[in-house]
Amino acid sequence: MKDSLLSGDRHDDGNIAGSDAAYIANRDMSEFELIDRLAAFGVAENLKNAESVLTGIGDDAAVVSTPSGELLLTTDAIVDGVHFRSADERWYDIGWKCAVSNLSDIAAMGGIPDHALVTLGVPKGVSAETFSDFYSGMNEAFAQFGGRVVGGDVVSSPTMFINLALTGHPSQTRDGVTAWLRRDAARTGDLVCVTGPLGGSAGGLEVLLSGDTNPSGQVLVDRHFHPTPRLEIGKLLVESGVLCAMDVSDGLIGDLEKLARASNVGIAVEMADVPVPTELIFMFGTRAIDLALGGGEDYELVFTTTEAIHKTLSSALGPDIKVIGRVTEGNVPTGEVKVFDATGAVYEPVHKGWDHLDG
Structure with missing residues (x-):
């Protein structure tokens, strides 16, 4: 479904360098084999003895502990020509679905959405109306289901892309115990x-x-x-x-x-x-x-x-x-x-x- 407008759980990102980049370029492994490889590298290096990480790489969202409680974290990137087609100019719909794909990850953990950051990769010649419509769709989804856009970044890019990162917090069992789905x-x-x-x-x-x-x-x-x-x-x-x-x-x-x-x-x-x-x-x-x-x-x-x-x-x-x-x-x-x-x-x-x- 390469023409699909948005592609859901396709957001298990990582910093890829050296041999890992070669694996991607040569397509010698599947997406999920690569995720496993990056997860193992993260556990061995970045996440070693990280007691604050309660649920790490590999689930719909990560769960970390903070001094004020647990936090759910998820992110999703969409790219023109892979997840959506800019020529269709359905920017409201793209904004809605971009928000929902992240909200669904929070739902999959049984959580409650909180705050979002949006990064835009903008090619030359994109109109202001494009992003007005995109944000209208995205904000409508957040208004209906929960969550607020609180910031982000804008960069120049030869290909349009959008990355949305969303935080949330866990819900509770009927006994009042904080819990999440895995x-x-x-x-x-x-x-x-x-x-x-x-x-x-x-x-x-x-x-x-x-x-x-x-x-x-x-x-x-x-x-x-x-x-x-x-x-x-x-x-x-x-x-x-x-x-x-x-x-x-x-x-x-x-x-x-x-x-x-x-x-x-x-x-x-x-x-x-x-x-x-x-x-x-x-x-x-x-x-x-x-x-x-x-x-x-x-x-x-x-x-x-x-x-x-x-x-x-x-x-x-x-x-x-x-x-x-x-x-x-x-x-x-x-x-x-x-x-x-x-x-x-x-x-x-x-x-x-x-x-x-x-x-």
């Missing part, structure tokens, strides 16, 4: 659940690129441009005792592989139970399930939990929470996720999700 807390036997239908954003992108004006297609286009971060549900997960979650930003199967790897488990997904928008089925027929499994940028939450906690959540949220599988035993370094069709046979998705270095 990717490494899935346990064998847990249910695997999602908070809403998947594939709408990917379908919307295809409709947008095709120029189709079918009303069902336009519903999908709106899902692509105006996703909703599941902040309230994220807080409810923490309150209810859920331990493990992440947002679906790069594609369900690819994201579940990250979760499985972090938790050292396997995951079995029942394809028939994956929620798919009716408009997606109408527009794409049998292709709809592959868009749901690997499309990305839906910004729903996927989480694992016990049957007892799921029952409590179902009482609160009703049909919004869908059980799509179960956590199994596993010890596969890359994270093993198997999808089963209605006959019980293993189904191989056409596309598992987005990887910046593999495409």
Whole structure:
């Protein structure tokens, strides 16, 4: 999905030099292999004995302790030609989605958003109206879901880019204990659940690129441009005792592989139970399930939990929470996720999700 307007969880940044830069240039490793390499370097050097780092590289957001409490930190960069197309001039939409991609990371931790810094890389000839519209969309998202832009930077750049960094703070359990959701807390036997239908954003992108004006297609286009971060549900997960979650930003199967790897488990997904928008089925027929499994940028939450906690959540949220599988035993370094069709046979998705270095 290289043409995708924004690319969700594609923000695991690091200072890359020497041999690491060569790996990127030559594409000798995937995005996530590179992240692992940089994370290991950070643990060995920068993060050694860093007692203030409570959750470090590899999750949707970092969690650090400060003298006044815990702090969530996340950042996301978008680049013209990779995450959005400046020629489309949909700057309000780009601003909205730029904010939501960061807000969704805070939601994935069960947190509450606070303050944002925005860095703009500006080519020659960009109009003031461009950034006025961009900030209108971004500020509207923050006004609706929480968070405030408090500063940033502007630099000259041959290619337009935008980087947004967002802070937040953890929520609390019903017992008043400060807690946050993590990717490494899935346990064998847990249910695997999602908070809403998947594939709408990917379908919307295809409709947008095709120029189709079918009303069902336009519903999908709106899902692509105006996703909703599941902040309230994220807080409810923490309150209810859920331990493990992440947002679906790069594609369900690819994201579940990250979760499985972090938790050292396997995951079995029942394809028939994956929620798919009716408009997606109408527009794409049998292709709809592959868009749901690997499309990305839906910004729903996927989480694992016990049957007892799921029952409590179902009482609160009703049909919004869908059980799509179960956590199994596993010890596969890359994270093993198997999808089963209605006959019980293993189904191989056409596309598992987005990887910046593999495409």
